[in-house]
Amino acid sequence: MTRSHGGVDPTKLDANMRLTAASDTTLAWRSPLEEPFRLCGFPWLEKDRVYRRLPVSPSHSLRPAVDSLANCTAGGQIRFRTDAASVVLKAELAGPANMYHMPSTGQCGFDCYIGSFGEQAFVGTTRMKLTETTVEYPLYELKGVPRIMRTVTIHFPLYQGVKSVWIGLDADAAVEAPEPFIDDRRIIFYGTSITQGGCASRPGMAFTNILSHRFHREFINLGFSGNGKGEPELAHLIAQIERPALLALDYAANVTAEQYIATLPEFIRIYRSVHPDTPILVISKNPYAQEQINTAMRERRIVCRDFGRELVEKLQEGGDRNIAFQDGDVLLGEDFEECTVDGSHPNDLGFRRMADGLTPILHALLP
Template sequence: MQNSIPEPEKVSPYQLDQNMKIDHALGDDLLWHSPLDEPFQVSGFAWLDTEHKYRRLPASPDVPIRPEVNALANCTSGGQIRFRTNSRTVSVRVRLTAGASMYHMPPTGECGMDAYIGGPGEWRHAGTTRFQPGQVEYESSLFNVEGHDGKVRSFLLNMPLYQGVEELWIGLAPDAELLAPEPYDCSKKVIVYGTSITQGGCASRPGMSYTNILSRRLHLEFINLGFSGNGKGEQELAELAAQIAEPACLVIDYEANCGGTEAYQQTLPRYIETYRKFHPEVPIILVSRIPHGGESFMPEILEGRLERKKFQVNLIRQLTEAGDHHLTFVDGSELLGDDSGEATVDGVHPTDLGFQRMADGLEPVLRQVIGDMTASAR
């Protein structure tokens, strides 16, 4: 007689590991604040002061933009909220435009938020939101300490990378003190125009997008103008970027969406020329694309990238010889290291490791290029 083996009980991993438990509703023992009110400071949205929306482009741009770009502008990539408090707990209540749906990016990066504590030069990850994939609304604790030590801490909250935020509230203990954050090192902003990689695909949580990493390291406001699949280098996007006041520099990194070498040869000079009409001396950093995972077995991909890299180098040289001495070229093929494929999800989009490496490579360039400008603005 054979012994029958019982089928294993079907349980959720959340039932097996309490560390993966999803937060329940946080109740009414918190005082909920809008980050749009003082003393909170929201950064990353250049038109926030006039439109009061978590949006990366104007709600009604004065130049025509494609519907795809208009929709992606609602994604809150690069949005940050800073404040100081002695609250023993910090939570968020979020209503998104849609739930998580991407196959190669964690919901925590697409739709979640994370928190850092410590202050300029000392930021340390403190927590990430917990919610069910697909949820459009969630409440989650980002920070909690047992008891009440009364210590005032600096907080930095990063907003979702790939969804829009229709409503956001920050929950603190009712008796907590709430203070303004430390100011940025200067009021100038780093503007980054690019593709899905710039937007943050596919970081596991918002704080690991390379623009957010660099913002923490440099203690400057970054404006993320990465539009997934739609960084085409349109002249209109250069005009909108030029509307952003007090630029420290403009980073251009849209080659991966350029549509081929011929199209890139047409759009890139025009994009730079358009921005230069408004900001003739603002530093521009041109970044060539990171390697594609298929280059080892599809030589045409490698050939195209090398062809465009040659064009970029020559363009920067020509513009410099013509009198523009505020241009810098960064070879993106070196940013991910010798094992670039190990730093991406799908051969294209970086993991957290890939974004860390990109930040490591870009940080010294940014410090050198904008150092004098930011120092004079302090």
């Protein structure tokens, strides 16, 4: 027998690895921009009508990198209730998958959960060829299963822009608005690539999305990969987001110690001038795997960590009772290096641990 020593194509060997089309051709296509769907995670959507995390025409200038990254739809969600047996998603993306250390399902995919608050269960993720920018894929199909009303939550891609989205449902399906959040105030996270969701295997595994299932509130993800610099322009824009329940600042990984020391107090001051009582959580950066052999890298993290803690304590002593500090050293656990894809960006285990570590302090801080 002649053995082949060529590359392996799993899609030819395993049917579960192949792309499949929706079997129902009688779908009714609906826009999530219309009633009764609810869109979350895009604070300026009502004004701009685009899937973008910062305003199209901001009042303060943005660096080009931040302006571009704002088009990534991390944290966006579509929520609704339906008795449809088939839920199919069709979308046009701004670009194809192109990351070497993050699955395309996380970078460019939409994933779907069913169930009410506290009971959400993952059921499906869109799939597409790596070179394509359009997707039409069933999130779930329940042929032969009794039709009942279910709450559906669909997460947007973490590292790609989205030009259009359509939801395909059985033509005779009922569609209703989801149950309202327990509180309409938003939880805002500002930070880095880790905040944005790099490198989760699918959107629902980003830690902010995990937390959103636990707290049943709208989460706004303002992670800007490599560009969480703490600049005052972002503080002014974030302060414009209405109905904040909490602001978390987790950007130390993208700046030098000197930059962090210079920007953090001013960022907090700007935000406090508009929201004097909104809880603020300062989070120090996670340790990186190379810190075990790179002393300078470890020392920079420690300097930033200690400064953040001391600043929070100083502000507390000055009368700010709604500010707290979270030590990022402990979020991933003692074997933190095994919780990453590349020594810095968390894998799904790392994101789960981050969410677990942040859950108690969010409970303590939220109004």
